[in-house]
Every structure is written in C-alpha cells, then in structure tokens.
Amino acid sequence: MLEKLNNLDSRWMYLALVIVLIIPVIKPIGMPVSVNKDLTQRAYDTIGALPAGSIVMFDVAYSASTDTELTPMMMAIMEQMAKKGLKLLVAGQWESGLFFVKDKVAAKAKSFGWKYGVDWVNIGFKAGGISTFRAMATDFWKGAMGIDIDKTPFEQLPIMQRVKKLDENAISCIVIYESGSPGMETWITYFPKISLVKASVAAEIASSVRYIPTGQLKGLIPGMRGAAEYEKLVGKPGVSTQLMDAQSLSCLLIIGLIVLGNIAFFSSKKKAGHIGR
Amino acid sequence: MSVDGAVSGFITAIVLMVITWYYVTSARRGKQMPEIRKLPGLDAIDEAIGRATEMGRPVLLANRTADVGSVHSFALWGYMGYVAGLCAKYDTNFINIAGDYLAAAVNEEVIKQSYLEAGRPEAFKPDTVRYIPGDQWAWTSAVAGMLKRERPATTMWIGYFYAESMTLSEVGAQIGAIQIAATTNTAQLPFFVAACDYTLIGEEEYAASAYLSKEPMLTGTLVAEDVGKFIVVVVVVLGVIAQLVDPKANLISNWLKF
Amino acid sequence: MLTQELQIWVAVVGTLAIFSFLIKENPFYRFFEYTVIGMSAAHSVVMTWDNYTKAFWTNYVMKGEYYLLIPGAIALLYYLRYAPGKYQWLYRYPLSLIMGYSIGYALAYEPRPFMVQVRGTFEKLTSFNDWLYLFVFFAVCSYFVFTFWNKSAAVNKTRGFARYAMMAYFGVAFGNTVQGRFSLLLGRLLFLLQDWLHLVNIGSGVG
Amino acid sequence: MKRQVPLILTTAMAIVVFLSVVSYSLTELQVQAKIDRMRQFMTAVLMFMGVANLLRVHGNVISKKERNWMFSGWLLVIMFVYMIFGMAVGNKNLTYRWFYDAIIVPVNGTMYALVAFYLTSASYKAFRARTAEAAIMMVCAAWVMVSNVPVGDFLWPSTSALGGMAGIRDWIVSVPNSAVSRAIAVGIFLGGFASNLRIFLGLERRHLGAG
Numbered sequence: 001m002l003e004k005l006n007n008l009d010s011r012w013m014y015l016a017l018v019i020v021l022i023i024p025v026i027k028p029i030g031m032p033v034s035v036n037k038d039l040t041q042r043a044y045d046t047i048g049a050l051p052a053g054s055i056v057m058f059d060v061a062y063s064a065s066t067d068t069e070l071t072p073m074m075m076a077i078m079e080q081m082a083k084k085g086l087k088l089l090v091a092g093q094w095e096s097g098l099f100f101v102k103d104k105v106a107a108k109a110k111s112f113g114w115k116y117g118v119d120w121v122n123i124g125f126k127a128g129g130i131s132t133f134r135a136m137a138t139d140f141w142k143g144a145m146g147i148d149i150d151k152t153p154f155e156q157l158p159i160m161q162r163v164k165k166l167d168e169n170a171i172s173c174i175v176i177y178e179s180g181s182p183g184m185e186t187w188i189t190y191f192p193k194i195s196l197v198k199a200s201v202a203a204e205i206a207s208s209v210r211y212i213p214t215g216q217l218k219g220l221i222p223g224m225r226g227a228a229e230y231e232k233l234v235g236k237p238g239v240s241t242q243l244m245d246a247q248s249l250s251c252l253l254i255i256g257l258i259v260l261g262n263i264a265f266f267s268s269k270k271k272a273g274h275i276g277r
Numbered sequence: 278m279s280v281d282g283a284v285s286g287f288i289t290a291i292v293l294m295v296i297t298w299y300y301v302t303s304a305r306r307g308k309q310m311p312e313i314r315k316l317p318g319l320d321a322i323d324e325a326i327g328r329a330t331e332m333g334r335p336v337l338l339a340n341r342t343a344d345v346g347s348v349h350s351f352a353l354w355g356y357m358g359y360v361a362g363l364c365a366k367y368d369t370n371f372i373n374i375a376g377d378y379l380a381a382a383v384n385e386e387v388i389k390q391s392y393l394e395a396g397r398p399e400a401f402k403p404d405t406v407r408y409i410p411g412d413q414w415a416w417t418s419a420v421a422g423m424l425k426r427e428r429p430a431t432t433m434w435i436g437y438f439y440a441e442s443m444t445l446s447e448v449g450a451q452i453g454a455i456q457i458a459a460t461t462n463t464a465q466l467p468f469f470v471a472a473c474d475y476t477l478i479g480e481e482e483y484a485a486s487a488y489l490s491k492e493p494m495l496t497g498t499l500v501a502e503d504v505g506k507f508i509v510v511v512v513v514v515l516g517v518i519a520q521l522v523d524p525k526a527n528l529i530s531n532w533l534k535f
Numbered sequence: 536m537l538t539q540e541l542q543i544w545v546a547v548v549g550t551l552a553i554f555s556f557l558i559k560e561n562p563f564y565r566f567f568e569y570t571v572i573g574m575s576a577a578h579s580v581v582m583t584w585d586n587y588t589k590a591f592w593t594n595y596v597m598k599g600e601y602y603l604l605i606p607g608a609i610a611l612l613y614y615l616r617y618a619p620g621k622y623q624w625l626y627r628y629p630l631s632l633i634m635g636y637s638i639g640y641a642l643a644y645e646p647r648p649f650m651v652q653v654r655g656t657f658e659k660l661t662s663f664n665d666w667l668y669l670f671v672f673f674a675v676c677s678y679f680v681f682t683f684w685n686k687s688a689a690v691n692k693t694r695g696f697a698r699y700a701m702m703a704y705f706g707v708a709f710g711n712t713v714q715g716r717f718s719l720l721l722g723r724l725l726f727l728l729q730d731w732l733h734l735v736n737i738g739s740g741v742g
Numbered sequence: 743m744k745r746q747v748p749l750i751l752t753t754a755m756a757i758v759v760f761l762s763v764v765s766y767s768l769t770e771l772q773v774q775a776k777i778d779r780m781r782q783f784m785t786a787v788l789m790f791m792g793v794a795n796l797l798r799v800h801g802n803v804i805s806k807k808e809r810n811w812m813f814s815g816w817l818l819v820i821m822f823v824y825m826i827f828g829m830a831v832g833n834k835n836l837t838y839r840w841f842y843d844a845i846i847v848p849v850n851g852t853m854y855a856l857v858a859f860y861l862t863s864a865s866y867k868a869f870r871a872r873t874a875e876a877a878i879m880m881v882c883a884a885w886v887m888v889s890n891v892p893v894g895d896f897l898w899p900s901t902s903a904l905g906g907m908a909g910i911r912d913w914i915v916s917v918p919n920s921a922v923s924r925a926i927a928v929g930i931f932l933g934g935f936a937s938n939l940r941i942f943l944g945l946e947r948r949h950l951g952a953g
Contacts, residue, residue, distance in 0.1 A: 010451065010863035014557050017862050021721055025728065026735055031892030034900040038912050064847050065414070065854040068722035069715055095582070099839075127586035131778040180413075180439055189648050202715025202890075203440060206708035207464045210920040210927070214655035216648075222711070224718040225890050242737050243721055248891040250717045250858075255884055257866040265870040286646035287764050293932075294642075297939045311682040345630060345949075346637025348937040354948045378792035382616045383630060386951030403802055408795040412575040414853035415846070418553065418568045425560035426810075440716075440857055447860035450867070461930045463923055464712070467705035468861075470879070471868035478701065479926040480679050480933035486946065494945050496682070502936045503680050509653060509928055510676060516657035517669065524660075533654045537840045546848035553852035557859055569813040571849045573821035576796055578842065580789050581828030587786035595779060602776075603783045610784035617794050624744045627950055629784065631748035632755050634949075636781050638938045639759025649931045652924055664913075668921045675925030679933075702875045704922040706882025707914055713861055713883075714890050720858035723851055 005264040013257060020253045024245035031248060033228045033241065038212065039205075040229040043197045043219025047077065047173060052085035054172035055162060059187070060092030062179035064100050066201050069224050070177045072240040073199040074101065075108055076230040077175060082112040083234070087159060088120035089171070091144075093182045095125040102149065117157035124149030130186050136166040137191065168193045173218070175199060184208075188216050199226070285533050292508070297501040304497035313499060318457050318475035319488050322360060322433075325455040329430035330367040336360060337429040337454075339445070340436035341376035341416050348483065349436035350380050352459075354387045355486025356435050361388040365395035370402075372429065374420055376411030417441040421448045434458040434473070435482065438465050446472035459485070547731050550723060606632070671700050749944045756942050796821065886911050 035041050047056065062070050081088060090105055092098045102122065114120050126132045126144050135143030140163050146154050154160040163170045173195040176184050187196050188211065195218045200208055202223030211217040221230055224247065227240035304310055329336045338360055343349035357373065364371035373388065375381035385406040392401045409419045421444055424432070432449045434442065434456070442458075442465040449456045450472045458469035459477035469476045477485070480502075487495035516529040552567040596603050609629050616626040656672050659665055677690055678697035684690040728734045762774040800814035828838050869884075871877040888894045889907035900906040905913075940946040 008866065010859075010866075011558060013862045013866060014859045017720075017859060018724070021717065021724055022728070025721070025725070025737070031896055033892055034895050034906075034908060036908065036912060038916055065719060065722075065851045066715075068718045068725070095586075127590060128778075128782060131775065131782075135775065185648070189644060192651070202718070203464050203708075203712040205711045206704065206915065206919060207462075207923050209915050210652070210655075210924045212916070213659070213920065214651055216651060223715045223890075225714055239737060243718070244892050246721055247714055247717055248893040251713065251887045251891045252893060254713060254862060254865050254887060257862065258869045258880060258884060261866045262870050265872070285650050287643070289646040289650065290642050290935075293935055294939065297936065297943070301943065301945065312685065313681050314685045344637075346634050348641070348934045350949075351937045351941055351946060354946070358948050378795050379613070379630070379633070379788065381795055382613070382626065382791065383949050387948050390948065390951045404799055407799055408792060409572055410575040410579055410792060412579065412846075412850070414850035415571045415575040418556075418564075418849065418853045419572050421556065422560060422565060422568045440854065443716075443857045443860045443864065444853075447864045450864070461934070463704075463926050464708055467709035467712070467879070467883075468864070470702075470705050471709065472864045480929035483933035483937045484681055486937075486940070495940065498936045498940050498945065500682050502932045503682050505932045505935075506676055506680055506929070507683075509932075510673065512653060513656050513669070513672075516654070517660065520657050520660050527658065530654050530658055533650045537837060542840060542844040545844040549845055549848045550852045553849055553856065557856065565810065565813055566816075567845075567849055569817040570820055571846055572796075573817040573819075574824050574841070574846055576792055577821045577823075577825035577828060578833075578846070580793060580825050581833050581838075583786060583789040584829050585833050587782055588789065591779070591783050591786050595783075600779075603780060606780040606784050607787045610787040613788055613791060614794065616791075617798060624951075627744070627748040628751065629788075630949070631752040633781070633784065634941060635752040635755025636759055636777070638752065638942050639756035640763065641934070641938045642756065642942070643760045643763035645931060645935060649928065652927060656921075656924065664917045668917055671918050671921035672925045675922050676928065679925075679929035698875060699878055700918055700922050701926075702879040703882045703914065704919050706879040706884075707886050707911075707919050709865075709879070710883040710886025711890065711915075713865075713887050716855075716858040716861050719851070720855040723855040726848070726851075 002264055002268045005260070006268050008260075008264075016253060017250060020249045021246045024249055025243070028242060029245045029248075031245060033225070033232055033244060035229045035233060036222065036226070039209075039220040039222050040226050040233070042212070043199075043221050044080070044230065044233045046195060046197055046218040047080055047086070047175070048084065050084065050086055050172050053087065055087045055089055055159070055170065056081060057089045057091055057171045057174045058105075059174055059176040059178075060090065060097040060101055061094050061183045062177050062201070063094055063096040066179040067100070068239075068243070069201050069227065070179065070199055071101065071104060072224075072227040072238055073221050073230055074105070074177055075238060076227060076234050076236065077199070078105070078108050078112070079234045079236050080230075082114070088114075089159070089163065090120070090122040090149075092125055093129075093186065095127075097177075098122075098125045098149065117152075118159055121157050121159050122149045123147075129182065130190065133166065133186060134190055138165065140164055140166050140170070166191070166194075168195075173197060178204065184211075184217070192216065197221070293501070293505055296504050297498055300497035300501045300504075301494050304493040310493050310496040310500060313484065313488050313496065316477065316481055316484065316488055318459065318477040318481070319485055321455070321457060321475050322356075322489075323363065325431040325457065326360065326363045326367065326369060328455060330369045332430045334428055334430035335370035335372050336364055336431045336433075337372045337374070337424075338433045338435065339374040339420060340380075340434070340438075341411050341413070341441065342437045342439075343375075343380055344377045345379045345383055347437075349461075350383070352483050352485060353435050354384075355489060356433065356459075357384060357387050358391045359485075359489040360433065361391035362395050365392045365397045365400055368397075368400065371405055372427070373406045374423070375406060375408050376416050378408050381406050381408035413439060413441060417444050420445060424448050424452055424454075428452050429454055432456045434460070434469065435485075436460065437462050438469075440465070443468040443472070449473075543730055547727065550727065671697075675700060745947065745950050748950055749947065753942055753944065793821065793825070882914065886914075 109120050123144055141154050171194055174187055175197045177199045178184055179201045184198055197219040198217050199221040205222045208220055224240050228244050231238045231241050326336055340353050361371050373384050375384055389401055392398050409416050432454045434445055438460050446469055456473035457475045458473040459482035461479050461482055487499045519528045549567055552563045556564045612625045613629045615622050674693050674697040678694045800818055803814040804811050831838055869880040889911040894907040898906040900908045
C-alpha cells in the first residue's frame with residue numbers, strides 16, 4: 001500500500017489538478033485578497049504620484065502564453081492612468097507581444113474615450129533590439145523610424161511632439177510587462193534614470209525583488225496575485241480576482257500532495273533516489 | 278558620462294582583466310595553483326556516463342538559448358568537450374540539442390575534436406548535434422518528445438533556461454535518467470534542484486571548464502575570480518564603515534556611482 | 536474559408552494533442568511537435584527576412600552604406616561549415632568576429648548594474664534586517680569561493696549556512712512560481728471551456 | 743591561418759567594441775551604431791543556417807528511412823511551404839498570421855501550461871524531508887504558496903501580529919532572499935566575466951576545433 005503510494009502514478013495527480021482548477025471557475029467562492037505593501041502598493045503609488053499629463057511608457061515584453069497573468073495588470077494600470085489623466089505610449093521588446101496586445105489596449109483606451117495620437121499612442125515593435133532603444137535615447141523619431149504601429153508618421157500624432165528623446169524628461173515612467181528576456185535589463189542597464197515599474201510573471205519575483213531596495217525598480221506587481229491586488233487598489237475587480245479561488249484550491253492540492261508524499265516517505269523509511277545537490 | 282556606474286564599471290573591468298592576466302601568467306610560468314573545492318555535480322559526470330554505457334542508452338546534453346557569443350556557450354563547450362571525449366572512449370551514443378543554429382555548427386566542431394582526441398573520429402555520427410529552433414515551447418516540445426522516445430540514461434541541462442526547466446527535468450525524471458543541471462537563472466534553479474540529481478548553482482556553471490580540464494591556466498582565471506570576490510567583500514566592508522561614519526555622504530557609495 | 540471559427544477548432548485540436556503527452560508520447564503529439572518545429576524554423580527566417588534583411592538592404596545599403604557589404608560577405612563564409620571540402624575552416628572568421636563583438640559588449644557593459652547592486656548592500660544600515668542582509672550576503676559570497684580557504688572549518692560552517700539560505704531562497708522562488716504556472720494552465724483551460732465549449736463566461740483580459 | 747587568425751580577430755573585435763562603448767570621442771563618431779549595424783547585417787545574411795541544418799539532419803533521417811522518417815519529411819515540407827509563403831507575403835499578412843495563431847500559439851501556450859502539471863508531480867516526489875536542506879526548501883515553498891492565495895489571508899490574516907502569513911513571506915522575500923539572490927548575482931557576474939576573459943585572452947580555444 002505504502003509502496004504504491006510512494007510511486008503514485010503522476011497521471012492521477014494531473015487529473016486531480018484539472019478538477020481542482022475547473023470547479024472554482026464554474027462555481028466561484030470569493031475569498032478576500034490583501035495588498036502587498038512592499039511590491040504592489042509601491043507600484044501603485046509610483047504611478048499615482050505622477051503629475052497629470054505625464055507620459056507613461058508600456059514596454060510589452062510578453063506574448064500570448066502569459067496573457068492570463070499580465071494582461072489584467074495592464075488593464076488595471078490603464079484604469080488608474082485614466083483616473084489620473086496620464087498619457088500612454090505603448091512600445092515593446094517582443095514583436096509577438098505587441099501584435100497580441102494591440103487590440104486589447106485599443107479597446108480599453110476607447111472605453112475611456114481616449115483620443116489616439118493625443119492621449120495615447122502605440123509605436124509598435126522596432127527591430128534591432130537594445131541598439132534601437134539606445135538610438136531612441138539620442139533621437140526618438142529617427143530611432144523609431146518615425147512611424148507608429150499602423151505606419152502613421154509621428155508628425156500627425158501630437159503626443160509625439162513631446163517625445164523627442166527617450167529620457168526621463170519625456171517619459172516619466174516605464175512599466176514593463178515582462179515574462180522573459182529581453183526584459184528589464186535593457187532599462188536597468190541603459191536607462192537607469194527613468195523610473196521603472198515591473199509587472200512580472202510570478203516566476204521572476206524572487207529574482208527581481210533585489211532591485212527594489214536599490215531603487216532600480218520603483219515597484220513590482222507579482223503575478224496573478226499582484227493583478228488581483230491591483231484590481232482591488234483601482235477598485236475594479238476583474239478576471240484575476242475571479243481566478244484567485246482556483247489558485248487557492250490548486251495550492252491546497254499541492255500542499256496535500258507534499259504532506260502525502262512525506263507520509264509515504266517516512267512510513268516506508270526506504271531511501272529512494274537523492275535530493276539534488 | 279552620466280550613466281550610473283559607467284566609470285567605476287570601466288575601472289572594475291580593467292582591474293579584473295589585470296588580476297586575471299597576472300594569475301594566468303604565473304600559472305604559465307609553472308606556479309602551483311590552489312586546488313578547486315569539490316563540486317559533486319561535476320564529479321558525478323563520469324559515473325553518469327558509465328551508467329549510460331552499461332544500459333546502452335544515449336547521453337544527452339542540451340541548451341536552448343546560448344548563441345555563439347554568449348558565456349553560456351563558452352561554458353557549454355567545456356562540458357561538451359569532456360563529455361563527448363568520455364562517450365567516444367566508452368562508445369556511448371552522445372546527443373547534443375542546440376537551440377541556436379550558429380552555435381549548433383560550432384558544437385559539432387567541439388565534439389568532433391573530442392572524438393579525434395579520444396582516437397575514434399569515425400564514431401562521430403551526423404545526427405549527434407541536432408538543431409531545433411530555439412523558440413521556447415517548440416524546442417521544449419521537441420526535447421520532451423525526444424526524451425520519451427530515445428530514453429537517454431543521462432541528461433545534462435547546461436546554460437540559461439527559462440520556464441522549460443521544469444518540463445525538461447520532470448520528463449527526464451520520469452524516464453529515470455540521471456540528471457545534472459547547471460544554470461545561472463536563479464529563478465529556475467529551484468526546479469532543477471527539485472527534479473535533478475545534481476544541480477550546479479549559478480557561477481558553478483562557469484567553473485566547469487577549469488574543473489574538468491584541470492588546466493592550470495584556466496584554474497588561474499578561477500583564482501582571479503575569487504580575488505575579485507575578495508575585493509567585493511573589502512569594498513562592501515569599507516562601504517559599511519563609510520556609512521557608519523557619515524550616512525549622508527558615503528564616500529565609497531559616491532565613488533561607485535561615478 | 537479561413538474563419539475565426541475554424542481557427543478555434545484547429546487550435547483546440549493542437550491543444551488536446553499537447554495535453555495528450557501527459558498520458559503518453561503518441562503520434563498525435565508527434566505530428567504537432569514536428570509541425571511546430573518546421574513552422575517555427577520558417578517563422579524565424581521570415582522574421583529575419585522582414586525585419587533585418589529587407590530593412591537593411593533598403594534603409595542602409597541602398598542608401599549608400601556600402602561598407603555593410605564587407606561583414607555581409609564575411610558572414611557568407613559561415614555557410615561553408617556545411618559545405619564539403621577543405622575550405623570548411625573559413626567559417627571560423629565570421630564566428631570569431633561575432634564572438635568578439637559579444638565579448639566586447641559584455642566586458643564594457645556588465646560591470647555597471649553590478650556596481651549598483653554592490654552599493655545597495657551597505658547604503659542603508661539602520662535596522663536589524665539590514666545587518667542580517669549583509670551577513671547573508673557575505674555567507675553566500677563565501678560559498679562561491681572556489682580556490683581559497685577550502686580547509687578552514689569556519690568557512691565551511693559559513694558555507695553550510697549559505698546552503699540553508701539558498702535552499703530557503705529556492706523554496707520561496709518555487710512557491711512563488713507555482714501561482715504563475717497555474718495561471719497559465721487556467722488560461723488554457725479557459726480557452727477550452729469558454730472559447731470552444733462556451734461553458735463559462737468570465738470575460739477575457741479586456742475589462 | 744586556421745587558428746591564430748580567428749583568435750586574433752576575436753580579441754581585436756572585442757577591443758574595438760569595448761573602446762567604442764567606453765570612449766567618448768568614438769561615441770561621437772557613431773562608431774558603435776555602425777558596428778551594431780554590421781553585426782545585425784551578419785544576422786540577416788545568416789538567416790538560412792538553421793534551415794540548412796534541419797535539411798541536413800532530417801534529410802539524413804529520410805534517406806536512411808530511420809524511425810519516424812515520415813514525420814521528418816512532413817517537417818521539411820511544412821517548413822519550406824510556410825517559409826516561402828511568408829517571405830513572399832510578409833509576416834503581417836493575415837493568412838500567414840492565421841496559421842501562426844491557429845497552430846503555433848495554442849501549441850506553445852499548451853506546452854507552457856504543461857509546466858503546471860510537472861510542477862505538481864515534482865512537488866510530490868521532491869519535497870520530502872530527507873535532509874535538513876530539503877526540509878527548509880519544502881517549508882519555505884509551502885509557506886509562500888499558501889500565503890500567496892486568499893486561503894493564506896483566511897488562515898492568518900495580514901491585519902494580525904507580524905503581518906500574518908503574508909507578512910512573514912514578505913520578510914523572507916525582501917531580506918534573506920534578496921541577499922541570497924544578490925550574492926549569487928555577484929558571483930555570476932564575476933564568473934561570466936572570467937569566462938569572457940578566457941576567450942578574450944585566447945586561453946579557451948575548443949570552439950576552433952581541430953587543425
């Protein structure tokens with residue numbers, strides 16, 4: 001019996017996981033979420049402290065696969081920006097990501113009644129990686145080839161008159177939505193003067209917090225939990241808040257499995273394999 | 278120059294170069310280099326290849342992200358030369374999966390060279406190095422499928438990995454392979470630690486080429502690295518003193534900002 | 536012909552094929568595996584072609600920056616790697632240039648963010664936590680010393696402590712990631728439940 | 743010619759790039775931008791290397807009729823069709839994108855989602871308190887997992903002593919954890935730097951192969 005438990009077929013665990021995730025999606029429970037003061041609150045305050053009319057730049061560094069985690073953050077931040085009267089410039093380091101968020105951002109902007117080219121702009125993906133961004137630091141228009149995502153020249157977009165150089169005077173804050181590389185290293189290394197907020201996938205939190213005390217990051221939104229916290233801060237509960245219950249149950253499943261695994265291990269007292277070194 | 282740390286960074290680079298140069302030169306002159314501390318993950322390589330030989334199954338060494346200019350490739354070639362040499366000696370099938378096409382071409386060269394040194398150049402097969410496009414999940418699906426089909430007895434995951442680390446190491450564990458992982462991506466280390474038999478943490482990945490080859494000059498670069506660490510510690514201690522003396526104008530801190 | 540509806544069906548088939556790998560490796564999975572390898576290889580060529588080759592040709596070379604043709608010609612030597620014959624070694628020229636380029640950048644840029652990190656350890660020393668931070672930092676640094684003090688008992692004790700601290704770190708990183716991974720799986724399950732089967736409706740990312 | 747020249751080229755190129763970054767007057771001359779452009783142009787020229795490699799490996803499989811050779815054939819067919827089509831119409835073409843979104847996106851997304859399953863089975867097998875180290879890792883992981891979800895707030899609310907489960911988690915994350923990650927990062931920087939120097943100084947020349 002215990003021997004069997006020790007070598008439990010993974011497929012049973014997989015089945016349990018699917019069940020545990022689906023049930024709360026169909027029948028939500030609605031447990032409350034508290035806000036993390038060191039990370040999410042800091043991000044919220046950084047953006048909240050910008051004077052009305054400042055330009056915030058979004059750096060899209062994710063793609064469809066991390067949609068469930070990062071897109072709700074983007075929507076919640078846009079909600080806050082609309083309240084504060086901030087302007088938005090969408091750029092990005094991931095081409096697939098910009099394709100992916102294009103319509104979502106446009107739809108959200110439309111819901112606020114933002115005017116394209118005046119209140120917000122999407123300059124699209126610019127090939128060339130870091131060297132392109134470095135070129136934008138000296139001359140944004142030239143570095144960005146002078147056109148937005150739909151090939152409209154910058155001359156026809158009034159907001160671009162304010163962005164001649166990629167520096168702290170033109171861009172008050174960069175929010176990077178990051179799920180991998182290239183990512184925030186670009187900004188930390190080459191543009192340390194512009195305030196940087198990271199909307200991060202959960203996997204990168206542990207390795208990113210060290211940038212908070214040094215001020216290299218002005219805020220960090222941690223994963224779906226962070227998105228739910230942000231939705232709470234802006235007072236608009238959305239998708240993330242709804243999905244937190246499924247998260248709760250699946251975490252309990254893992255804890256249950258860990259306990260079960262330890263019971264099996266200690267009662268069989270058999271040394272199988274060895275822990276990584 | 279207004280970039281934070283640009284000048285002090287430049288000085289750091291120069292200092293490190295000089296230290297490295299010094300130790301390499303003294304190693305070349307035959308000065309005895311200190312011994313490297315034990316790294317169980319690297320000591321396990323021989324045993325793992327021996328096991329693969331007994332079982333008659335291949336040895337797999339894979340990396341997705343490293344291009345030809347990346348330090349991970351430089352590290353990888355150290356492992357590759359050693360492992361391929363042993364595989365050639367024991368006549369064990371060796372497979373390398375690369376995610377970058379330029380690197381794949383170089384990997385082939387490194388492996389051929391090892392086969393030649395082992396005296397068995399004819400044992401090199403054209404499908405030893407397999408390139409799979411480095412697009413994260415396409416690559417992972419191919420490697421996972423390959424693991425289940427060819428069931429290597431030993432898998433080595435060396436270099437920079439992202440979220441695929443969990444899939445690779447867990448599928449590897451399911452087929453019962455001995456797994457050795459080395460990565461500098463601290464966010465992915467826990468998954469390798471959880472599912473692999475041996476994990477080289479962070480910087481240990483880079484130490485392999487010196488450790489495995491036992492070449493005194495390469496060991497010299499490791500000594501230089503350790504001296505670098507010692508300097509970091511000294512700078513931090515000085516910084517702490519300066520901070521206690523005058524928290525408003527920390528001399529060391531200002532210097533590092535320069 | 537290529538409607539949104541059809542696209543969802545194709546996507547569902549692909550999704551199920553990949554999920555089937557959890558049960559066992561099978562031809563259905565293998566088909567999608569090979570398809571995606573082929574398509575990603577093609578996609579990377581298409582992206583380079585659109586963003587680099589064409590763009591560089593029209594924006595730079597045709598506008599008089601002919602010096603680009605020199606590295607271009609050198610790069611062509613790389614293809615000799617797969618050519619039979621005695622000129623294979625010529626591919627080492629572009630290789631060494633590419634390596635030198637990356638090394639030059641690494642040597643020049645990598646120390647900068649590092650300076651800020653080192654500074655961060657001592658710039659604020661007001662609470663117990665700050666001192667603890669410093670201690671853990673030193674301990675872990677000592678763990679990564681490879682060649683000195685390997686016989687010193689004190690250093691080895693500190694290294695033991697460093698291993699515990701690192702294990703705690705790995706535990707935390709693991710625990711934090713779990714959440715994100717479940718979000719991804721939820722995303723895929725929502726695709727099946729919502730976009731395909733229309734069983735639930737909780738809206739997409741757009742608020 | 744075969745080994746010495748490439749070694750010198752690497753070092754010389756590295757020095758040029760290094761100087762173009764650190765020297766003010768060279769920055770003024772836009773040397774760095776030109777070098778970047780040359781490197782990118784090399785990428786542009788080398789775009790078919792991957793195709794060449796796949797053609798060689800899978801062509802070999804097909805000609806020897808090895809296991810799964812039909813899949814290899816299919817791989818080459820789909821690769822060339824999709825590549826030629828894409829180069830003809832451009833990557834923003836709607837039909838091109840349709841196939842991308844219908845096949846690559848869901849397969850990639852699902853492959854990513856599989857990680858959740860593997861995480862589950864790995865935690866069952868790996869998190870057993872065999873040693874003190876394993877126990878520490880297990881406890882920390884479990885603690886963070888629970889405190890990250892609403893259940894944690896429910897068990898030990900963040901309004902109570904020590905900030906509740908989340909408060910302790912935040913302390914672990916921002917003090918010992920952050921220190922560890924910084925120390926590892928310092929080591930990685932030094933190790934990476936030394937690795938670069940090994941090639942720069944020509945100590946490591948395995949990549950140049952034989953002869």
